[in-house]
Amino acid sequence: xxxxxxxxYFSAILDFAAGKDTPRAFLERCLxxxxxxxxxxxxxxxxxRIGARIAADGASQRWRLGRPLSxxxxxxxxxxxxxxxxxxxxxxxxxxxVGWRSGRDAASVAALREAGAVFLGKTVTTEFAATEPRxxxxxxDTERTPxxxxxxxxxAVACGxxxxxxxxxxxxxxxxPASFCGCVGFKPSVGGINRGxxxxxxxxxxxxxxxxxxxxxxxxxxxxxxxxxxxPGHPGLQGPPDxxxxxxxxxxxxLQTAGWDVASPEARRAFEAAAGQLAKAGIAITDRHADxxxxxxxxxxxxxxxxxxxxxxxxxxxxxxxxxxxDRSKLSQSALERLATAEAMTQADYGDAIARRQRxxxxxxxxxxxxxxxxxxxxxxxxxxxLGSTGNPVFNVPASLLGIPAIxxxxxxxxxxxxxxxxxxxxxxxxxLFALAAAIRDLxxxxxxxxxxxxxxxx
Amino acid sequence: xxxxxxxxYFSAILDFAAGKDTPRAFLERCLxxxxxxxxxxxxxxxxxRIGARIAADGASQRWRLGRPLSxxxxxxxxxxxxxxxxxxxxxxxxxxxVGWRSGRDAASVAALREAGAVFLGKTVTTEFAATEPRxxxxxxDTERTPxxxxxxxxxAVACGxxxxxxxxxxxxxxxxPASFCGCVGFKPSVGGINRGxxxxxxxxxxxxxxxxxxxxxxxxxxxxxxxxxxxPGHPGLQGPPDxxxxxxxxxxxxLQTAGWDVASPEARRAFEAAAGQLAKAGIAITDRHADxxxxxxxxxxxxxxxxxxxxxxxxxxxxxxxxxxxDRSKLSQSALERLATAEAMTQADYGDAIARRQRxxxxxxxxxxxxxxxxxxxxxxxxxxxLGSTGNPVFNVPASLLGIPAIxxxxxxxxxxxxxxxxxxxxxxxxxLFALAAAIRDLxxxxxxxxxxxxxxxx
Numbered sequence: 001x002x003x004x005x006x007x008x009y010f011s012a013i014l015d016f017a018a019g020k021d022t023p024r025a026f027l028e029r030c031l032x033x034x035x036x037x038x039x040x041x042x043x044x045x046x047x048x049r050i051g052a053r054i055a056a057d058g059a060s061q062r063w064r065l066g067r068p069l070s071x072x073x074x075x076x077x078x079x080x081x082x083x084x085x086x087x088x089x090x091x092x093x094x095x096x097x098v099g100w101r102s103g104r105d106a107a108s109v110a111a112l113r114e115a116g117a118v119f120l121g122k123t124v125t126t127e128f129a130a131t132e133p134r135x136x137x138x139x140x141d142t143e144r145t146p147x148x149x150x151x152x153x154x155x156a157v158a159c160g161x162x163x164x165x166x167x168x169x170x171x172x173x174x175x176x177p178a179s180f181c182g183c184v185g186f187k188p189s190v191g192g193i194n195r196g197x198x199x200x201x202x203x204x205x206x207x208x209x210x211x212x213x214x215x216x217x218x219x220x221x222x223x224x225x226x227x228x229x230x231x232p233g234h235p236g237l238q239g240p241p242d243x244x245x246x247x248x249x250x251x252x253x254x255l256q257t258a259g260w261d262v263a264s265p266e267a268r269r270a271f272e273a274a275a276g277q278l279a280k281a282g283i284a285i286t287d288r289h290a291d292x293x294x295x296x297x298x299x300x301x302x303x304x305x306x307x308x309x310x311x312x313x314x315x316x317x318x319x320x321x322x323x324x325x326x327d328r329s330k331l332s333q334s335a336l337e338r339l340a341t342a343e344a345m346t347q348a349d350y351g352d353a354i355a356r357r358q359r360x361x362x363x364x365x366x367x368x369x370x371x372x373x374x375x376x377x378x379x380x381x382x383x384x385x386x387l388g389s390t391g392n393p394v395f396n397v398p399a400s401l402l403g404i405p406a407i408x409x410x411x412x413x414x415x416x417x418x419x420x421x422x423x424x425x426x427x428x429x430x431x432x433l434f435a436l437a438a439a440i441r442d443l444x445x446x447x448x449x450x451x452x453x454x455x456x457x458x459x
Numbered sequence: 460x461x462x463x464x465x466x467x468y469f470s471a472i473l474d475f476a477a478g479k480d481t482p483r484a485f486l487e488r489c490l491x492x493x494x495x496x497x498x499x500x501x502x503x504x505x506x507x508r509i510g511a512r513i514a515a516d517g518a519s520q521r522w523r524l525g526r527p528l529s530x531x532x533x534x535x536x537x538x539x540x541x542x543x544x545x546x547x548x549x550x551x552x553x554x555x556x557v558g559w560r561s562g563r564d565a566a567s568v569a570a571l572r573e574a575g576a577v578f579l580g581k582t583v584t585t586e587f588a589a590t591e592p593r594x595x596x597x598x599x600d601t602e603r604t605p606x607x608x609x610x611x612x613x614x615a616v617a618c619g620x621x622x623x624x625x626x627x628x629x630x631x632x633x634x635x636p637a638s639f640c641g642c643v644g645f646k647p648s649v650g651g652i653n654r655g656x657x658x659x660x661x662x663x664x665x666x667x668x669x670x671x672x673x674x675x676x677x678x679x680x681x682x683x684x685x686x687x688x689x690x691p692g693h694p695g696l697q698g699p700p701d702x703x704x705x706x707x708x709x710x711x712x713x714l715q716t717a718g719w720d721v722a723s724p725e726a727r728r729a730f731e732a733a734a735g736q737l738a739k740a741g742i743a744i745t746d747r748h749a750d751x752x753x754x755x756x757x758x759x760x761x762x763x764x765x766x767x768x769x770x771x772x773x774x775x776x777x778x779x780x781x782x783x784x785x786d787r788s789k790l791s792q793s794a795l796e797r798l799a800t801a802e803a804m805t806q807a808d809y810g811d812a813i814a815r816r817q818r819x820x821x822x823x824x825x826x827x828x829x830x831x832x833x834x835x836x837x838x839x840x841x842x843x844x845x846l847g848s849t850g851n852p853v854f855n856v857p858a859s860l861l862g863i864p865a866i867x868x869x870x871x872x873x874x875x876x877x878x879x880x881x882x883x884x885x886x887x888x889x890x891x892l893f894a895l896a897a898a899i900r901d902l903x904x905x906x907x908x909x910x911x912x913x914x915x916x917x918x
Contacts, residue, residue, distance in 0.1 A: 069736055087779060103785065107777035114780075194659055196777045203692030226806055232774040233662030235810035315691040318566035318655045321573075322545060326562065351694035 004033060004139070006183055009075050009163035010219065010243065016063040016074065023074025027052055027118060030076045034120070041146075042136045043156035045081045046088055047121035052076065056120040062116065069239070072219050073116030078156045078165030081122040082129045082149075083110050083207070084197035092199050093125040093149075094135050095185060095330040096323055106197025108166060108207050111227035114222070120162050123152030126390060128320075129200050132332040133390055137179060140417050143360030144383040145158035147177030153210045154181040159182065159420075163212040164220050168198060170205035171308055171400055172393025175188030175422060178210055178408040180383035180391060182418030185210050186217040187396075189427050190403035191234030193224050198369050202315045204400050205355070214407070214441060215243040218434050225352065239431025246442055247374035247435035251421035252278065253294050254287035257376055258302055259395035267419055270412040271377050274421055277376075277409040281443050286371070293366060300360035301398040307356055308397050309341075316349040317342035357401055361427070365400045368426045373436050378408035378420025384452055405430040407437045411444050463492060464904040465600070465671030467643055468534050468622035469678065469702065475522040475533065477681045482518040484532025486577060489535045493579070500605075501595045502615035504540045505547055506580035511535065514577040521575065530700070531678050532575030537615045537624030538606055540581040542666070544568050551658050552584040552593045552608075553906055554789040555782055565656025567625060567666050570686035579621050581884050584613030587779075588659050590629050591791040592849055597639060599876050601844040606636030607849030613640040617877075622671040623686060627657060629854025630767055630859055631686035635882060637669055637867040639842035639850060641877030644669050646855075648887050649862035650693030652683050661774045662813070663767065663859050673900060674702040674867070677893050698890025699716070703791040706894035707902050708831035711820075712738065712753050713746035714883065716835055717761055718854035723840035726878055729871040730836050733880055733903055737834075740877035745808045745830070752826060759819035760857040765917050766815055767856050768800075772810040776801035820886070823861045827885045832895050837867035837879025854881060864889040866896045870903050 007029060015021035030167030031049065060073030068074070084090045084106040091097045105113060112121075124136040126149040136151040138144040139159040146155040150417030154177030166172040171185045178185025188208045193207040200207075207224075208282050221237055230236030254275060260268070279285045282402060288295040320339040324331055331339075367374070377395050384391050399406035404427050405439035423440060425433030466488060490508060496501060518533030543549045543565040550556045564572060570907035572578075584607040592707075595610040597603040598618040604616040609626030613636030615657040616624050619713045626633040628646045637644025639814070652666040659666075668677035680696055689695030714736060719727070738744045747754040779798040783790055790798075826833070835852050843850050858865035863886050867879030882899060883894030 022773070048669065062884060104778055105784075110777055110784075112780045194777065197781075201655055201691055228777055229806055229809060232660055233813065235813060236806055238810075314688060318569055318653065318687055318747040319563055322563040322569045322656075325564075325569075326545065345694055347688055347697070350688060354692065354694060376772075 001447060004037065004159045006157055006217055007033070007160040007163050009215040010213055019064065019286050021173055022054040023063065023334055024053065026409065027076050028057040030120065030160065030162055037139060037159045038161060040137065040142050041139050041155050041159065043123055043152040043161060044078070044093055044121040045124055045152070048088060048119060051087060052120045053072055053146050054116050057114050059118065065368070067393040069114070070223050071117035072223050073268065075117050076118055076120045076162045077112060077220070078123040078153055078162045079109060080125050080150050080153050080168060081168050082125045082168055082199050083109060083166055085119065085122065087183065088122050090122070090199070093127040093129070093132070095326060098293045099131050099253070102197070102199065107228040108224045111224040115223045123156055123165050124147050126151060126334050127294035127335060129170070130175060131334050131336065131390060133221050133387055135387065137387065138383045140182065140383070145180065147180035147383060148290065149173040150177050150210060151183040151390065154178055154183055157183040157212055158346035159209045162355065164216050166207060166212050167206050167210050168200045168205060169396070169400060170202045174208045174210060175378045175399070175406060175420065176391055176393050179378035179418065179420030182410040183210050183212060183216055184217050184410065185408040185420065186221060187399060187406045188221060188237050188430050189405045191231040192237035192405070192430060193221060193230060194228040194236065195231055197217045202312050204403060218243040229345055230455060237430050243433050244438065244440035246437035248439040249283050249436045251284040251286065252370045252371065253371040253374040253399065254285060255294070255368055255376045256288060257395055257398050258304065259377060259380055259403055261402025262380050262392065262394060264414055265413040267377055267381040270414055270419055271421070274412060275375065277444055278440065297364050297367060300363040301401060304397040304401040305394060308401050310345070310349065310353045311357065312337050313341040314345050338398060340367045361402050364404070365426065373433060374424040376422045376424070378422040382415040382417035382419060402429055407433060408436060409441055411441065460473050460906040463496065463618045466492070466619040466622050467614055467671040467675055469672055469674035471735065472530055480578065481522065483512065483515040485533065486535050489579065489619065489621055494619045495892045496598060497620060499596065499847065500598050500614050500618065502582055502611040502620060503537070503567055503580040504550055504583055504611070507547060507578060510546060510578050510580045516576065519547070528573070528575035528684050531682050534576050534623065535570055535579045536576045536679070537579055537582040537612055537620045537621045537626060539566060539584050539609050539612050541584045541623050541627055541658050542568060542625055543576065544581065547581050549658070552586040552588070553593070555786060561656070563656065565655035566687040567683045568656070570683040573686050574682045580848050582615055582624050585610060585733055586794060587792050588629070588797050589797070590849060592846055594845065594846065597842045599641065603844050604639065604846055604849050606639035606842060608632040609636050609669060612638055612772060613642055616642040616671055617667045623675045624669050624670050625666060625879060626662060628855070629658045629659065629661045629665050629771060631855025633667045633669060634837045634855040634858070634865060634867040634879065635850055635852050637869070638837035638877065640878030642669050642671060643673055643676050643867040643869065644867040644879065645680060646858060646865050647696050647889050648678060650690040651696035651864070651889060652680060652689060653687040653695065654690055661863060667834040671892060673897055677702040680855065682880070690809070696889050703890050703894035703897065705897035707898040708742050708895045710743040710745065710830045712826055712830040712833040713744060714753070714833045714835045714857065715757060717763065718836060718839055718852055719849065721839050721853060722836055725873040726836055726840040729873055729878055730880070733871060734834065734905055737899065750828050752829065756823050756826060759822040760860060763856040763860045764853060766812055767860050769804070769808065769812045770816065772797050772800040773804050795911050805897065820861055823863070829893060832892060835881050837881040841874040841876035841878060847851050858883050865893045866892060868896060868900055870900065
């Protein structure tokens with residue numbers, strides 16, 4: 001099948017205000033895509049067309065009266081099915097929770113509802129937002145994985161069924177599917193968006209956004225944070241109500257990460273071409289060979305996957321143990337294996353692991369004096385063939401471990417399929433990362449538009 | 460009615476091992492108390508006598524074979540009804556959740572189950588562990604409040620229905636009811652005990668323990684932490700598997716807190732007598748008048764209640780907003796008022812509040828160089844008359860704000876009723892606090908035993 005472009009929302013706002021377009025008409029464009037593509041892709045666990053149309057009509061009326069609740073009043077949104085919704089089940093990708101309803105909205109969903117967002121449905125997640133896939137297909141090639149765990153959110157956004165969807169990431173669950181499906185992925189600083197009611201309790205986990213554009217991602221994130229804040233104890237994502245203006249970076253660090261060794265030659269070339277383009281534009285690009293401080297960060301994140309798996313295992317012992325006690329047969333083999341790993345760990349093992357993580361964060365933080373951000377690939381290559389695995393998160397886990405904000409921009413390609421350029425910021429500087437990412441997009445998008453038959457307008 | 464003593468568990472362990480006593484026989488002693496006292500006190504929302512007897516029989520068998528799962532294999536426990544249990548409803552003190560079952564155990568409950576604990580029932584909590592009482596009465600005088608929000612846990616432990624019960628504290632919900640009912644209360648360092656599955660999401664909230672003895676409290680806490688850890692991202696409460704041996708403090712700071720001005724003359728005298736006794740035993744006792752560092756801490760916690768209320772309001776906006784959207788009529792007036800406060804706050808207000816909290820923690824931390832711990836009252840006096848309020852938490856909120864461990868020991872009295880001596884430690888030094896508290900108990904208990912007609916054996 002041929003993938004269709006994302007449908008960005010931000011550019012529609014002016015038309016809503018001018019009376020040239022309405023949220024209801026916007027929703028109908030999304031629903032048309034959904035009717036056309038969803039049967040082949042399977043991005044949604046459940047849909048609520050009637051509720052969405054009612055909500056979009058309310059938003060249309062408010063725009064007509066010049067009293068929208070927020071800039072995202074009327075924005076169609078998909079909600080990853082690990083996040084509670086009052087009006088739809090929350091199945092968590094698990095047979096244990098088929099049809100289960102919490103009767104309430106998660107903090108992020110309550111905030112979006114307050115801001116006027118239109119909920120089109122729950123998007124497919126792997127089991128408990130971990131690794132076991134639940135059948136969503138990549139809209140660019142339905143024989144390929146969309147990535148995970150925010151599989152449905154990425155697939156739905158990439159082909160225009162919604163302009164944005166909530167995702168969560170603790171390893172690579174936002175950036176990897178964004179890369180594989182060709183949309184913008186945003187993983188905030190740890191604690192940036194309130195996770196209340198997201199069944200995803202791990203200490204480096206984040207609620208984030210998959211979107212048709214950087215602007216859409218920012219509007220969703222900032223409008224949640226203003227109403228629901230961050231995780232308790234965190235000030236929450238900060239920044240202007242409008243998408244930050246592009247701000248050209250002066251210096252970027254290249255973080256190869258452990259991913260470089262397994263990246264496809266084509267992916268490497270795509271990244272190097274983009275880095276070369278940025279250098280030509282006058283941005284200083286520096287890698288591990290030229291700066292010992294970058295080399296030290298590379299060392300500190302070289303086992304990001306092993307360390308993250310240890311941390312996640314211990315933290316995920318509960319609730320997997322109580323689910324196993326309830327009905328072992330309804331847990332995947334991979335979930336049972338994670339639980340076994342957890343039960344072989346001690347509290348001291350975990351204490352060591354989070355101390356190592358803290359050290360890696362301190363080492364990375366020192367780069368802030370010399371670099372505006374770091375760049376790397378968002379995946380080792382195009383989405384791999386097959387639906388049995390959600391692909392390799394090796395390029396994504398460093399930002400998760402470091403607790404820093406990261407964005408995947410759909411600017412590269414490999415095998416004629418999307419590939420993300422990842423931009424990693426510094427903790428709590430999410431707004432600045434958006435400003436830098438916008439400048440990088442503006443610099444690179446022209447080149448891509450000329451040389452690739454991809455969908456640059458989506459970013 | 461006459462209150463009965465708590466029934467400590469720790470001293471029974473040797474008898475279990477020696478075959479002189481069994482968990483089943485211990486449980487029956489608790490059940491006898493329950494039959495006798497529960498109708499007047501109302502400590503439980505629901506009980507599970509059959510399940511408890513089956514579990515106690517299993518534990519009895521394991522002790523007989525010399526293979527107990529842990530030292531608390533067979534320990535009867537009450538679970539505050541804000542904490543999930545797989546086999547009983549979790550009603551959260553709210554009409555919205557009558558009969559509601561999550562189908563899983565909270566992390567703390569799963570850990571206790573793994574360690575062999577016997578669940579006697581769910582104990583009454585105020586609405587969402589906040590201020591709205593749900594009818595439990597003080598076993599010393601049923602016209603008085605037991606305190607809250609861990610109302611049922613304190614009442615049940617104080618009169619021997621269980622040797623221990625889980626509680627939670629974000630303002631004063633463990634230490635105050637422990638003081639009013641006459642049992643040991645332990646609020647750990649923030650993050651010390653995994654709150655997964657406790658419907659109590661606030662950043663300074665803790666799961667803790669109400670117990671018949673210091674030793675019981677330690678065994679419960681350390682056996683949860685070893686299996687469930689702390690909150691994700693925290694190493695969790697650390698310490699020896701056995702209750703820490705008494706360690707006499709050399710220097711104690713007196714923190715009067717904002718409570719001193721509202722404490723009853725009798726309560727003040729009781730505290731001063733205890734402090735005098737400790738001074739006589741050779742412990743240096745220093746207050747705000749003698750040390751500017753203590754005066755600075757007093758200043759930093761002088762508005763602990765105001766600051767805590769602001770923090771809790773913002774953090775509690777969710778889920779109260781989604782509950783209000785579901786059925787406003789089922790929320791108390793006080794819950795609706797908290798929500799209105801939250802909705803009038805901005806993200807920036809909250810950021811300011813948590814920055815102030817962080818400064819107060821830093822100021823308090825500096826005392827660690829000079830003092831082993833701080834002491835103060837656990838309440839302004841005996842439990843007040845009336846069931847409409849759970850009493851004043853003014854002496855408890857500083858430890859909550861500071862995120863430090865604190866223990867209330869039932870060593871004082873006022874109006875012929877129990878009054879707690881509070882000992883406040885330093886962050887993450889929970890085991891040391893237990894050692895110091897044991898020494899203070901040993902020093903003071905003799906005096907109390909002679910001069911008061913209370914129940915010193917309970918501590």
